[in-house]
Amino acid sequence: MASQLTRMAFAAPKMARSYASASHIKAPLTLFGLDGRYATALYTAAARENQLDAIEKELKQIQTVVNKDKGVQNLLQNPTINRSHKKEGVQQLLKSGKYSKITGNFFETLAENGRLSETTKIIAAYQELMGAHRNELSVVITSAKDLDKATLNKVSDALSKSALAEGKKLIVTNKVKPAILGGLTVEFGDKTIDLSVASKVAKLNKLISGM
Incomplete structure (x- = not known):
């Protein structure tokens, strides 16, 4: 049954x-x-x-x-x-x-x-x-190359102070994507923070094309 x-x-x-x-x-x-x-x-x-x-x-x-x-x-x-x-x-x-x-x-x-x-x-x-179920919050940090533990900890510590992370256990993953050129993109919960060089270049190109 x-x-x-x-x-x-x-x-x-x-x-x-x-x-x-x-x-x-x-x-x-x-x-x-x-x-x-x-x-x-x-x-x-x-x-x-x-x-x-x-x-x-x-x-x-x-x-x-x-x-x-x-x-x-x-x-x-x-x-x-x-x-x-x-x-x-x-x-x-x-x-x-x-x-x-x-x-x-x-x-x-x-x-x-x-x-x-x-x-x-x-x-x-x-x-x-x-x-x-385990009250975890997934954090995906994408960088052009592997980040050292100290850098990952700094980003994790900063995110842990946000309202979204309150009372949650952060599960941090570092993904490598050379195409972003430099900087970082951070995905946590339904939020995305794009601090990549590629993003900045794209914004610059958009500004130039509008001139």
């Missing part, structure tokens, strides 16, 4: 919302889009079984496999592979990894619904929900 309810939760956004309501479990964050709805349904099912952390760990393992294995990438993304073959492939993948029933049901349903191509987005959305 529990398995049937889980499958129904994943079958469609409307069912996912009904399942969340029936379980009296509210996600810590409202996510939109197809990936957000599926991730929320999975979060609800995992929370109901007290398996939030375990499912997150399994999803990370699956994402690692997806990143490394081109065959798995083709299985998920190739639209010429029919749904039944995709389901068989997913079942084999999950069987080899000995994943939980929740994860197994979820990915089988993605295959049945033709949504396996959304796997990476759904996993990212689930991780976003888990971050909110």
Whole structure:
């Protein structure tokens, strides 16, 4: 019976919302889009079984496999592979990894619904929900080259004093993007601070073109 309810939760956004309501479990964050709805349904099912952390760990393992294995990438993304073959492939993948029933049901349903191509987005959305569950605030600092620990700490300390970060644990990630030329871009919550040289050059070019 529990398995049937889980499958129904994943079958469609409307069912996912009904399942969340029936379980009296509210996600810590409202996510939109197809990936957000599926991730929320999975979060609800995992929370109901007290398996939030375990499912997150399994999803990370699956994402690692997806990143490394081109065959798995083709299985998920190739639209010429029919749904039944995709389901068989997913079942084999999950069987080899000995994943939980929740994860197994979820990915089988993605295959049945033709949504396996959304796997990476759904996993990212689930991780976003888990971050909110742990009261974390993701901070992505993009720079032209790797930043040293002292610089990262200074930026983190400055952001921790903002109202958006109040009472939250900052999770800082440094991404390298040579195209920004120099300076930084900082993304935290729904805010973006662009202090990059590339941005300044673009603004200068816009001013010049208007002369």
